[in-house]
Amino acid sequence: MTAISDRQHLSELAARAADNRLNVDFESEGMTLNIGPQHPATHGTLRIVAKLDGEQVVSAEPVAGYMHRGYEKLTEVRTYPQVTTLVNRIDWLGSFANEVPFILAAEKLMEIEAPPRAQHIRTILFELSRIANISLFLGDLGIQLGGLSVGFYAFRDREFVLNQIEAATGGRFHPNFDRIGGLKDDLPKGWIAETHTAMDKLRAFCDEVEDILIGNEIFQKRTRGVGIIPPEIAKSYGLSGPNLRGSGIDWDLRRDMCPPGLVYDKVDWKVWTHPDGDSFARSWIRLQETREATKIVDQLLDSIPSGPIMAKVPRIIKVPEGEAWVATENPLGEMGYYVVSKGDLVPFRVKIRSASFNNVSVVPWVCRGVYVPDVITILASLYFILGDIDR
Amino acid sequence: MSSADAGTQAETTEAEAEPIPTDERREALVESLRAELGDDLVGSHIRPGDDVWVRVSRDAWRAAGDAVKHKLGCTYFDFLSAIDWLPSPFGRDMDSQEDLVVHGAEPKEPAPMVAGYAGGDTRLQVFARVSSLEHRVGVTLKADLPDAEPSIDSWIPLYAGANWHERETWEMFGITFVGHPHLIHLYLPGDFEGYPLRKDFPLLARRVKPWPGIVDVEAMPGGGDDESDEGEGASE
Numbered sequence: 001m002t003a004i005s006d007r008q009h010l011s012e013l014a015a016r017a018a019d020n021r022l023n024v025d026f027e028s029e030g031m032t033l034n035i036g037p038q039h040p041a042t043h044g045t046l047r048i049v050a051k052l053d054g055e056q057v058v059s060a061e062p063v064a065g066y067m068h069r070g071y072e073k074l075t076e077v078r079t080y081p082q083v084t085t086l087v088n089r090i091d092w093l094g095s096f097a098n099e100v101p102f103i104l105a106a107e108k109l110m111e112i113e114a115p116p117r118a119q120h121i122r123t124i125l126f127e128l129s130r131i132a133n134i135s136l137f138l139g140d141l142g143i144q145l146g147g148l149s150v151g152f153y154a155f156r157d158r159e160f161v162l163n164q165i166e167a168a169t170g171g172r173f174h175p176n177f178d179r180i181g182g183l184k185d186d187l188p189k190g191w192i193a194e195t196h197t198a199m200d201k202l203r204a205f206c207d208e209v210e211d212i213l214i215g216n217e218i219f220q221k222r223t224r225g226v227g228i229i230p231p232e233i234a235k236s237y238g239l240s241g242p243n244l245r246g247s248g249i250d251w252d253l254r255r256d257m258c259p260p261g262l263v264y265d266k267v268d269w270k271v272w273t274h275p276d277g278d279s280f281a282r283s284w285i286r287l288q289e290t291r292e293a294t295k296i297v298d299q300l301l302d303s304i305p306s307g308p309i310m311a312k313v314p315r316i317i318k319v320p321e322g323e324a325w326v327a328t329e330n331p332l333g334e335m336g337y338y339v340v341s342k343g344d345l346v347p348f349r350v351k352i353r354s355a356s357f358n359n360v361s362v363v364p365w366v367c368r369g370v371y372v373p374d375v376i377t378i379l380a381s382l383y384f385i386l387g388d389i390d391r
Numbered sequence: 392m393s394s395a396d397a398g399t400q401a402e403t404t405e406a407e408a409e410p411i412p413t414d415e416r417r418e419a420l421v422e423s424l425r426a427e428l429g430d431d432l433v434g435s436h437i438r439p440g441d442d443v444w445v446r447v448s449r450d451a452w453r454a455a456g457d458a459v460k461h462k463l464g465c466t467y468f469d470f471l472s473a474i475d476w477l478p479s480p481f482g483r484d485m486d487s488q489e490d491l492v493v494h495g496a497e498p499k500e501p502a503p504m505v506a507g508y509a510g511g512d513t514r515l516q517v518f519a520r521v522s523s524l525e526h527r528v529g530v531t532l533k534a535d536l537p538d539a540e541p542s543i544d545s546w547i548p549l550y551a552g553a554n555w556h557e558r559e560t561w562e563m564f565g566i567t568f569v570g571h572p573h574l575i576h577l578y579l580p581g582d583f584e585g586y587p588l589r590k591d592f593p594l595l596a597r598r599v600k601p602w603p604g605i606v607d608v609e610a611m612p613g614g615g616d617d618e619s620d621e622g623e624g625a626s627e
Binding site: 064065068070072073074076077108232233235236237238239249251256257322323324325327334336338340342346348349351353357358361362365390 | 441442444466467468469470472474475479505507508518520524527529531549550551552554555563576577578579580587588592594
């Protein structure tokens, strides 16, 4: 907090000195700067309308909706198995993770449970999509701050994970692999050993990022003390995932409220928190989380139980009447589906609670009084996917 | 389902069903809310060991938010949205309302309106979910809105994150949030007419194309009547 108040204090002093020098009443109307819709820092088409006073941001208002696809309405005319095709496109960097909470909500209403083998593989793929998602974040963070090589390393090493996802599911970006009651297919031959190798490569990538980006002095100067979000603000805005843990709140849905159907209770791993709440904390948490995810995958790969991959599920899926809320800890944060069923083939109403929507809604609060270049680092460290805001 | 949910009835049946410790916790949660809100707590529903729903009167929406935040410690804001309980015109069968209109048949009697957990009397219902990170428990709050004037108090003073959620609910359902400082469009263009997530808002893609889920086989291109129709259209 000191850094910002120091800066504000300094800028006030500077402003006063300038006024005295000129000895006139100097008033400027300020300037409005549009950051986006086509800006690399916006991961798609988000527009930030920033009102500036000199180099300082007076107010920053995100304008969303350039990519709104009306998924909540479309789910009302799709059968339950068809909905996974839609929700794949919400957070397109960690697509498989989007399917899981919806499938779990449907399973909860139907009161069926996937077989243990399916639950294991589901959790593995869930963590693989987390690694794919966050490794791109780490690269992107470098690009935002001028360290382009990290970006290239990230794209190179993310491919190892995407290859494994593709080998198992057939889709690099949109697996559409999760089914009510299990998974579409079993794992291919040799997949487990290959995934172990990929995890080793990803751990090396994490070390690399730590060396050349997180430990970099310029990076630290640009991110430490910038964009501080206190815990109370984080909770009232509903921030989730690494943004919440970066504010010092020890909360992870995988550990604390894991819905049945994922097997995080069977592995040994650590939830990282950081007390600072600044851009650095959020980035650092994501790096640690990638490491933890590789550990989770390694442990689960060694303990996959044998058995069927699908539970007994009727061919035509009708979900009994009821309401269910299932949220999981997705790469971007808490992703949940509130599913209302009327006993039909199609959901009656699906409320999609996506992580980025809440994470970005804090931008007007956190961007007041910062400098324009810091807006970019704050946006990068909050890390949102446009499809996850607009749905 | 819905009729049995209201009030104390649900709690007694749930208590008999399964004596899980979390049940008592959620029942205690509902009881402490009832102590705060009195008659404004209209209905409740508990699914043992899983979740709890509480329906409050519209006037007590802000008070209910205040109670869950400060008395129950639910400081974490998940989401706020609304449900339109009007029976869906988009059915799962070929004989749904929407397809009958397309095929020129007589419209059939719409299904009766049935509300979900914790009941409901009106078409539009606002619902929100908040969680307590300390106690690891979440609660879904609901409130009925009259059809004539769908408006309700804003939650922004309690949960700052409600801002965007209320803007979205406002433009998608036409529900006004009293006390919202900046109730403008979030997703839709400024001159958009209608409320897309209401059930009576036509989904054009669904209206021009019959339900694809029944018969997945499409006519082969170049087959019989379809092509001759297209040929005529092209010549005209």
